[in-house]
Amino acid sequence: MSKNYDTLVRKEREMRMESLRRVWFRFSRNKLAIAGFVMLVAIILLALLAGYVTPYPSHAGLYINFKEKFQPPSLKHIFGTDMYGRDVFTRVIFGFRYALMMVGVVLGIIVPAGTVLGLLAGYYRGTLIDHIISGASEVFVAVPPLVLALAICSVLEPNVLNALLAITLMWWPWYMRMVHSLTSSLRNEPYVWAAKALGMGTAHILFKELLPNMLGPILTKATLDASWVIIIGASISFVGLGAQPPTPDLGTMLSEYCRYLPAYWWMTLGPLLGVIVLVLSFNLVGDGLRDAFAGE
Amino acid sequence: MVRVVLARVLPGDPIKAALGPDVPEEAAQRYREMLNLDKPLYLQYFYWLRDAFQFKLGKSLVTMRDVSADIADFFPATLELLLASTIFRIIVAFPLGVLSGKKPGSAMDNAMRVLAYIGICIPTFGWAIILQLIFAYWLNWLPATGRISEEFMSIHRVTGLMTIDTLIGGNLPAFIDALKHLLIPAVALSIGGAVQEARILRAGMIENIGRDYVLNMRSHGIPERIIYFKYVFKPSIIAVVPTMGLDIASSVGNAFLVETICNWPGMSRYGMIAMLRKDLNAIIGVVLVIGLVYIVINTITDVILYAIDPRLRFKEREES
Numbered sequence: 280m281s282k283n284y285d286t287l288v289r290k291e292r293e294m295r296m297e298s299l300r301r302v303w304f305r306f307s308r309n310k311l312a313i314a315g316f317v318m319l320v321a322i323i324l325l326a327l328l329a330g331y332v333t334p335y336p337s338h339a340g341l342y343i344n345f346k347e348k349f350q351p352p353s354l355k356h357i358f359g360t361d362m363y364g365r366d367v368f369t370r371v372i373f374g375f376r377y378a379l380m381m382v383g384v385v386l387g388i389i390v391p392a393g394t395v396l397g398l399l400a401g402y403y404r405g406t407l408i409d410h411i412i413s414g415a416s417e418v419f420v421a422v423p424p425l426v427l428a429l430a431i432c433s434v435l436e437p438n439v440l441n442a443l444l445a446i447t448l449m450w451w452p453w454y455m456r457m458v459h460s461l462t463s464s465l466r467n468e469p470y471v472w473a474a475k476a477l478g479m480g481t482a483h484i485l486f487k488e489l490l491p492n493m494l495g496p497i498l499t500k501a502t503l504d505a506s507w508v509i510i511i512g513a514s515i516s517f518v519g520l521g522a523q524p525p526t527p528d529l530g531t532m533l534s535e536y537c538r539y540l541p542a543y544w545w546m547t548l549g550p551l552l553g554v555i556v557l558v559l560s561f562n563l564v565g566d567g568l569r570d571a572f573a574g575e
Numbered sequence: 576m577v578r579v580v581l582a583r584v585l586p587g588d589p590i591k592a593a594l595g596p597d598v599p600e601e602a603a604q605r606y607r608e609m610l611n612l613d614k615p616l617y618l619q620y621f622y623w624l625r626d627a628f629q630f631k632l633g634k635s636l637v638t639m640r641d642v643s644a645d646i647a648d649f650f651p652a653t654l655e656l657l658l659a660s661t662i663f664r665i666i667v668a669f670p671l672g673v674l675s676g677k678k679p680g681s682a683m684d685n686a687m688r689v690l691a692y693i694g695i696c697i698p699t700f701g702w703a704i705i706l707q708l709i710f711a712y713w714l715n716w717l718p719a720t721g722r723i724s725e726e727f728m729s730i731h732r733v734t735g736l737m738t739i740d741t742l743i744g745g746n747l748p749a750f751i752d753a754l755k756h757l758l759i760p761a762v763a764l765s766i767g768g769a770v771q772e773a774r775i776l777r778a779g780m781i782e783n784i785g786r787d788y789v790l791n792m793r794s795h796g797i798p799e800r801i802i803y804f805k806y807v808f809k810p811s812i813i814a815v816v817p818t819m820g821l822d823i824a825s826s827v828g829n830a831f832l833v834e835t836i837c838n839w840p841g842m843s844r845y846g847m848i849a850m851l852r853k854d855l856n857a858i859i860g861v862v863l864v865i866g867l868v869y870i871v872i873n874t875i876t877d878v879i880l881y882a883i884d885p886r887l888r889f890k891e892r893e894e895s
Contacts, residue, residue: 421866421869421870422828422862422865422866422869423824423825423827423828423829423865423869424825424828425825425828425829425831425832426827426828426831426846426862426865427862429828429831429847429850430850430858430862432850433849433850433851433853433858434853434855434858506695506696510698513698513700514698514700514831514832517700517832518831518832518835518847518850518851519851520850520851533700533704537704537836540704540707540708540712541707541708541711541712541713544708544712547704547708551697551701551704551705554696554697554698554701555696555697555701558695558696558697558698559692559695559696562692562695562696563692
């Protein structure tokens with residue numbers, strides 16, 4: 280019995296690996312997805328090594344050199360310089376750091392939390408647990424996410440940490456809802472009944488039987504949501520409720536620089552391009568993942 | 576409701592924000608008593624709940640006017656912006672979707688795909704900045720900020736919607752002026768979503784044109800135009816409408832940034848200013864109204880969906 284069970288487990292693991300390999304194969308044949316993937320890796324590397332690869336690392340924070348202020352784009356300063364004579368390109372690369380950190384923290388909290396809550400609520404659909412979790416999530420989805428995040432930020436001190444808190448608070452319900460609906464549609468599948476009949480515990484059913492079958496949608500949503508986190512994070516700091524100058528955050532830079540429109544337009548263009556490239560690469564990867572998982 | 580408690584518990588003293596940090600303690604105390612802020616939390620919540628049902632949202636700590644009066648003043652501008660952006664959304668999304676769905680793989684279709692990616696990766700406030708830069712500053716075609724030029728400021732207010740007010744007054748130059756001011760924020764608010772919706776419509780068109788009933792109609796010699804616009808277009812919209820509803824609803828949130836950038840005197844900009852000044856009553860009032868707008872938009876979406884999708888109606892009849 281135990282030997283048979285072990286072979287079964289091994290076989291299942293092999294099948295899962297096989298399926299992941301198929302997903303990777305399909306992903307790697309998708310030119311757009313690979314382009315996005317390469318872009319994303321490049322951005323992450325740039326952000327990590329920002330101190331070494333940027334031409335003027337000291338320009339990221341407080342730095343003043345009025346002699347070189349408002350210089351148009353040139354070979355020396357690809358995106359020009361800003362009102363304090365700082366190199367905009369350097370600051371944008373450092374801005375990637377903040378954007379990626381935001382994505383990492385927010386997704387690192389809401390993906391596990393939302394998944395667990397969604398699994399619980401979906402598995403115990405109709406019971407008190409479901410009512411509590413779903414009820415709590417409904418409070419947050421009654422208002423557009425951006426408004427809620429802005430409102431939360433506005434009553435807190437404006438800084439990066441609180442912006443993170445606000446985004447995390449407003450975003451988890453969407454995960455929970457997706458996992459909830461997936462769980463409630465999967466919970467009557469034969470394999471779940473079989474696990475129950477074998478006397479498996481609830482934790483085993485939730486994390487070993489149900490969760491692996493939703494990996495595709497969860498991963499896809501996480502990648503696509505990364506771009507929303509970036510946009511909402513940039514929006515919050517754009518209005519002055521998130522990171523404060525001289526932090527080289529993309530949104531903060533945009534709000535600082537767009538005051539100098541139209542005369543010094545290149546300053547605004549730099550951070551804007553930064554946001555666009557970042558969001559685009561996450562979207563390409565996310566679309567690729569969705570297509571790759573679609574066949575499984 | 577939880578939001579109210581949350582807002583009151585969180586740090587950040589609204590008194591200090593309203594009167595400045597160096598306010599003498601007595602004055603602050605008087606101010607607190609005036610606004611019931613010295614009462615315990617549950618009483619504050621009760622007061623607020625009682626007033627909210629009567630649309631008494633309390634006084635704004637900054638303007639010292641009733642929040643509901645402020646919102647009533649500023650709401651029409653936001654409504655106008657939303658309506659205009661919805662109209663733009665529809666006139667962009669539907670033709671683009673139909674055209675690119677007609678011949679998949681054509682130049683038009685490929686251009687659409689590029690557009691869709693551009694649309695998704697430029698945030699709404701990015702569009703506002705870009706459009707301002709190109710059309711207002713470089714080409715000088717449109718005004719960058721504001722709602723109407725100064726010479727038309729004295730327009731008689733009927734509905735609060737500038738474009739309609741000017742039309743009612745028969746003042747054509749003022750109408751064109753108002754329309755020009757409306758263009759940049761409305762386009763910025765809707766273009767990103769519109770190209771996405773066009774993509775969904777395209778996918779629906781391609782899927783539906785391959786169905787058996789289309790083949791059947793073709794074999795009966797029904798003109799291609801009628802097949803396309805009557806029998807393929809209609810079921811294809813069904814997938815677009817919910818997305819469109821969601822996008823329009825979330826553009827209520829994006830309006831916060833667009834109105835700030837374009838200096839559009841609407842409710843969202845008012846809310847934005849309130850947020851920057853920690854004006855709690857105003858924030859809560861604006862969030863409440865936006866929640867209402869959100870619900871209204873979602874309800875309208877459901878009604879439209881019900882009207883265009885006969886399957887929903889039949890399903891209900893069968894069940895009853």
